[in-house]
Amino acid sequence: MKVLVFVLPLISISCSSATAVGTDAAMPDEAGVTPDTGTEATEDAGADATQPTVNFADVYAIISSKCGACHTTNGNGGLRMNTEDSAYTALVGVASAECDGETRVIKGDAANSMVVKTLKGTAGCSVPRMPKSRTALSAAEIATFESWINAGAERR
Numbered sequence: 001m002k003v004l005v006f007v008l009p010l011i012s013i014s015c016s017s018a019t020a021v022g023t024d025a026a027m028p029d030e031a032g033v034t035p036d037t038g039t040e041a042t043e044d045a046g047a048d049a050t051q052p053t054v055n056f057a058d059v060y061a062i063i064s065s066k067c068g069a070c071h072t073t074n075g076n077g078g079l080r081m082n083t084e085d086s087a088y089t090a091l092v093g094v095a096s097a098e099c100d101g102e103t104r105v106i107k108g109d110a111a112n113s114m115v116v117k118t119l120k121g122t123a124g125c126s127v128p129r130m131p132k133s134r135t136a137l138s139a140a141e142i143a144t145f146e147s148w149i150n151a152g153a154e155r156r
């Protein structure tokens, strides 16, 4: 959107110089303004192109506040997530300890990632909805897991 704001003055400058042919004094000012404006428009376009992303740090903030001692000191279900690094290593591409054929986090595929199924209570094997015996995560918190996984489950 900001690009338009910068492009429109450029167009009006072009128009005014076309009508002002012969007015030599106006030309140097216009020539000086144009390159600066062009640079700002380019920088803004680059900033607009950057989409907000969900980082693993956002996911781990939920894990550390909601998954508690069950998945740190106790390592329930063979899943231990004491730190951001160990959580990433324990989740991405790792086979489920409880359910045959399930993978905890499948890069780019939230729907088939077991961790998402457990948060929704649809794991379909011996594992109940997580956090076990506690209030379910909010839709927004589950969406944070899904966005991160669907974007490639990158470590960043």
Ligand code: HEC
Residues within 6 Å of the ligand: 062, 063, 066, 067, 068, 070, 071, 076, 077, 078, 079, 095, 096, 097, 098, 099, 104, 114, 115, 118, 126, 127, 128, 130, 131, 132, 133, 134, 137
């Ligand atoms: C009150 C304890 C408790 C809490 C809190 C808890 N879990 Fe669990 N979790 C367990 C237990 C126990 C198991 C093993 C299955 C069983 O016996 O129910 C398990 C198993 C799992 C598994 C399956 C692991 C595998 O490889 O099969 C996943 C995934 C999981 N939990 C994710 C989570 C996430 C994510 C959270 C936080 C949002 C969480 N859990 C919170 C107790 C808990």
